[in-house]
Amino acid sequence: MPKLTQEAIEGNKEHIEEAAKKLFIKHGFHGTSMRLIAAQADVSLGNLYNYYKTKEDILESIINKYELIINTKLKEIFDDIEEPLLPNNLINFGKKVQILVAEHYEFWLLMYIDVLEFENRHCRKMFENLTEKLNKRFYNHFTELKDNKDINNNVDPAIGFTVVYLQFFNYFLIEKLFGGNNHLGINDDEAIVKISEIFSRAIFHPNALEKFSVNKQ
């Protein structure tokens, strides 16, 4: 048989990893056997080792690729919103986090595997210097708000945005993976609005809030 093209190899790996991912997030790393992966991917047990040296290699490849996807999605979200702190944009941002978590909650399950089995070795860079990174991305937005004295005393917009960013993720992860079941006592859409309102009040000076008020929408 002639050598497979690089694309064919990638395609086959994609197929295997799709199957393995399903099993890993259902049974954990050690709870998933190579035989199960092979069966789920409709591939022979031995052939798996033509593509991966070890079982851990499969998990690593899955996590690395998924991290790329998530980072791309996050970049897309951030590219779409130039001034995320504005109240209406905050709501839109929340909705996008909602969609991201709904479509890719599996990534966070993989992250919990990573936390449990590898001390979050693969995913920890997502949290390092988070505020600094967000500050760089929205530097113009944040400094403009500060220069205009729109921001409350003692509140750093970069920290404020990091906090609301993490809050949205945390909210939807609790709902999706931890059995929250409308844990705030309101539905998701209302929760997005409520959380946005809370942080708008937190970040903006009352006068600025007037300026950005909802009827501007």
Add this chain to the structure above:
Amino acid sequence: MPKLTQEAIEGNKEHIEEAAKKLFIKHGFHGTSMRLIAAQADVSLGNLYNYYKTKEDILESIINKYELIINTKLKEIFDDIEEPLLPNNLINFGKKVQILVAEHYEFWLLMYIDVLEFENRHCRKMFENLTEKLNKRFYNHFTELKDNKDINNNVDPAIGFTVVYLQFFNYFLIEKLFGGNNHLGINDDEAIVKISEIFSRAIFHPNALEKFSVNKQ
């Protein structure tokens, strides 16, 4: 050999579960073998089955006991603070969450195991109707604030407190388990203050904030 007293049995189980917990949070459920647990607890493999029917029974017992501990600790924290939303009390509350996570981060690792392997069956009740529960506990405090018109328009104090409560936990879990490494760009003590300030601004009317201002401390 005479029958063990109930206390002796409980003591032995405590000893075994202490060992098993260490291993579960390090290698996950399926990554931990009964032989390893026996060795770690300095007990024979067969003897484990005099105390537990299955391996899963050990995990269940650990989680159930730990959940009791955490709920007790949370109750203690809430018993200590009658008016948690007041800015200074919010900081104190943050410090207590900091200590709780530092001393019992293992519980959240067990929760991630529960999420991955059992759909959070054991721990999900911690998140159900969270706002409602907090609202009941601090009903007097919240209604007093509302009656005094200390609260910002559209902000529900129960939801606000739930959000800051989750925010503190999320912050310290990211730091402890996810490799955050001062992810807000400031140290833990500063983070507590910053998060408290953010939520004080969010929840309280500016006039009320004056009333509760820091020089009251």
Add this chain to the structure above:
DNA sequence: TTATAAAAAACGTTCGTTCGTTTTTATAAC
């Protein structure tokens, strides 16, 4: 002596991985 705890041995499975074999197919030879 006797009931029971603890230890040890054994059971049948399943694990991750290896490896010899078979199947496949682009290409060279006719």
Add this chain to the structure above:
DNA sequence: GTTATAAAAACGAACGAACGTTTTTTATAA
């Protein structure tokens, strides 16, 4: 246009080790 070749891919039996659990044996103390 058919066939032979050869390299690569896919397969699946087999390996030794380890798994969770059961059964048997030994030690202990009233």
